[in-house]
Amino acid sequence: MDDASQFLGVQRRNFGWVYVLDEDLRLIATPALSDDSLPENASTLVRDAAMRWAHQSWQHELLMSVGPALFARVFPMHGPDGSCIVVYLEPFRERVPR
Amino acid sequence: MMTENGDGHADIMALRSKPRLIVLDESLRIVFADWTAILTLMRACDNPRDPLESLPEPLNGAVRDVIASWDASTAAEAVVEPIPDVALRVSRLRGESGSYIAVFCENLARRDDIKHAADTFSLTRREQEVLRLVMQGFSTPEIAAELTIAETTVSDYFKQLLRKTGAKNRTEMIARVLGWSAHKRQE
Numbered sequence: 001m002d003d004a005s006q007f008l009g010v011q012r013r014n015f016g017w018v019y020v021l022d023e024d025l026r027l028i029a030t031p032a033l034s035d036d037s038l039p040e041n042a043s044t045l046v047r048d049a050a051m052r053w054a055h056q057s058w059q060h061e062l063l064m065s066v067g068p069a070l071f072a073r074v075f076p077m078h079g080p081d082g083s084c085i086v087v088y089l090e091p092f093r094e095r096v097p098r
Numbered sequence: 099m100m101t102e103n104g105d106g107h108a109d110i111m112a113l114r115s116k117p118r119l120i121v122l123d124e125s126l127r128i129v130f131a132d133w134t135a136i137l138t139l140m141r142a143c144d145n146p147r148d149p150l151e152s153l154p155e156p157l158n159g160a161v162r163d164v165i166a167s168w169d170a171s172t173a174a175e176a177v178v179e180p181i182p183d184v185a186l187r188v189s190r191l192r193g194e195s196g197s198y199i200a201v202f203c204e205n206l207a208r209r210d211d212i213k214h215a216a217d218t219f220s221l222t223r224r225e226q227e228v229l230r231l232v233m234q235g236f237s238t239p240e241i242a243a244e245l246t247i248a249e250t251t252v253s254d255y256f257k258q259l260l261r262k263t264g265a266k267n268r269t270e271m272i273a274r275v276l277g278w279s280a281h282k283r284q285e
């Protein structure tokens with residue numbers, strides 16, 4: 001995490017968490033981390049964010065505040081074998097130790 | 099109308115840009131990609147090849163080395179800088195049909211978002227200080243205490259920051275500072 005802090009700067013000290021959903025909004029890939037390394041209720045936040053994205057638009061990239069310390073960026077991606085929806089949870093309110 | 103949650107954050111907005119993310123399968127074949135990122139990396143590597151298969155070298159080799167170095171039971175994230183000004187944030191995903199690798203491409207020329215914002219929005223030194231604290235989650239009283247100025251002065255700086263960045267609230271301002279190019283509010 002120190003390496004990340006160095007190049008991302010203090011306001012983005014953590015990695016975000018990538019969730020990949022299929023076009024039916026089913027989770028097909030989640031971070032390979034223990035639950036205590038993920039935001040609380042992350043799967044619920046991701047599903048809610050994906051539903052809101054689907055309700056708003058199937059083509060825009062949307063930024064949502066899903067809590068006082070967490071953004072969800074939702075966007076479609078494409079590949080040789082099809083398309084997916086990515087929900088990227090990103091913390092933005094990391095405090096720097098004084 | 100764009101809604102606000104209880105903490106005063108903008109609820110939802112559209113972006114013009116998305117993270118430069120590439121998703122690989124276990125054999126490092128590209129499964130999903132922001133193709134702008136792929137083309138940018140190909141140019142940066144000066145190593146044109148078929149963009150539909152895998153990352154260009156030396157990026158592909160760097161990701162392979164990262165994965166090989168991971169302890170299967172613990173490590174799942176790493177950062178590498180295989181070529182100047184390009185960093186890859188590599189993390190492992192798991193799915194029902196196997197593992198995936200998420201690769202974010204960061205342009206290190208923009209590593210200091212505050213400095214970039216200062217240049218882009220013509221921010222004064224004091225405005226940069228306030229912006230940095232705002233983005234670290236400091237409240238107005240905390241910023242006032244940190245900078246030894248009055249809370250009303252902090253509020254004035256915050257209004258200036260909103261005006262200069264063209265944002266309506268803190269979330270939109272942060273998005274603009276981070277270069278996420280918010281351009282449209284959601285009804």
